[in-house]
Amino acid sequence: MRVIDGMHRLLAARLRGQQTIEVEFFDGTPEDAFLRAVASNVSHGLPLSLADRRTAAARIISSHPQMSDRAIARAAGLGAKAVAAIRRRSSGIVPQLSARVGRDGKVRPLSSVEGRRRAAELIAERPQASLREVARYAGISPATVSDVRKRLESGQAPVAERHETSDGQARSEVMARIIKPRADRIPRQASADTAAVVEKLLRDPSLRHKEEGRHLLRLLQQNEIATREWADLTAAVPSHCGALVVDLALHYAEIWANFAKLLDERVRIEGRRNDEVTARDV
Structure with missing residues (x-):
């Protein structure tokens, strides 16, 4: 008969002289009750402080290690990255599992490396098997099976190199891939004066008159502002x-x-189509 959520409402009822109140009973372990209490207090009432939410997340990670970072983040009112950092600091006392339960209740593996390898074996043995059949056998999603099949068809390994490296190595590879100039990814009309390019796009009615276009323009504006304030932004972290x-x-x-x-x-595909149309017209 312990109150999980609503202590202040119960006190108010007592002060009014009520003898009975309507309640929702919860049947579960003390750990599940704590999780329910945290999730309830995050969504309504007086907001928990950041320190309280971090403490709650650490306790939930310890009692429910099978929950994904996003699921815990939603319950504790934190970001998934913050929860991941708390989990890393608690790795010495928290059991390391090979899979976690997401916000939708589905169990997903932390790494798809083994699943990708099993999928590659099955695809080699049964090339006519459907994506869903292979996915059920390998314990990965049909989308991942599709990626494995495409990699095999193009002569690549079923597992990308970045999946087999440590977090630090993966981060370095991602950084190198993004920062390294790629001529084939540079927009055709880009110039050194990015502010002028953004200003030109802001005047384009085909973007301004659609909700998605306006959303893209806002993102571009924010990025343009950020490019002029890198020094201040890095110093603020x-x-x-x-x-x-x-x-x-x-x-x-x-x-x-x-x-x-x-x-x-x-853009390339549409450009080729336009060229073909022009050639036919001529």
């Missing part, structure tokens, strides 16, 4: 947050790089 900010920056940089690659491919 305290040392204990440095690794987290580096990971986030690399993550977003890779997203932009993939965005640029996809857009560049679309």
Whole structure:
């Protein structure tokens, strides 16, 4: 009969002289009750302090190591990167599992390396097997099986090198890949004066009159502002947050790089189609 959530509401009912109240009973372990209490207090009532949320996350990691970083982050009101950092600091006392349960309740492996290898073996043995069949056998998603199949068809290994390296090595490789100039990814109209390019795009009605276009323009504006304030931004990051900010920056940089690659491919395809149409007309 311990109150998990609603102590202040219970006190208010007592002060009003109520003899009974409506409640929702919770049946579970003390650890599950704590998880429920944290999630409830994050979503309503007086907000927990950052220190309280970090402490709660550390306790949840210890009691529910099978939960994913995102699931714990949602319950504790933190970011997934912050939870991952707390988990790394607790790695000596927290059991290391090969899979975790996500926010949707599905169990996913921490590393798809073994799953990719099993998928490659099955694809070699049964090339006609469907993606879902291979996925069930290998314990990975159909999308990952599709990627493995494409890699095998192109003569590549089923596992990318970056999956087999340590976190530090992977970070260095990602940084080198993003920072290294790639001529084939540079937009055709890009110039040294990026502010002028952004200003030109802001005046383009085909972008301004669509919600997605306006969202893209806002992102480009924010990036343009950031390019003029790198020194101030880096100086604002305290040392204990440095690794987290580096990971986030690399993550977003890779997203932009993939965005640029996809857009560049679309522009090339549309350009070839236009050339073909022009040639037929002539």
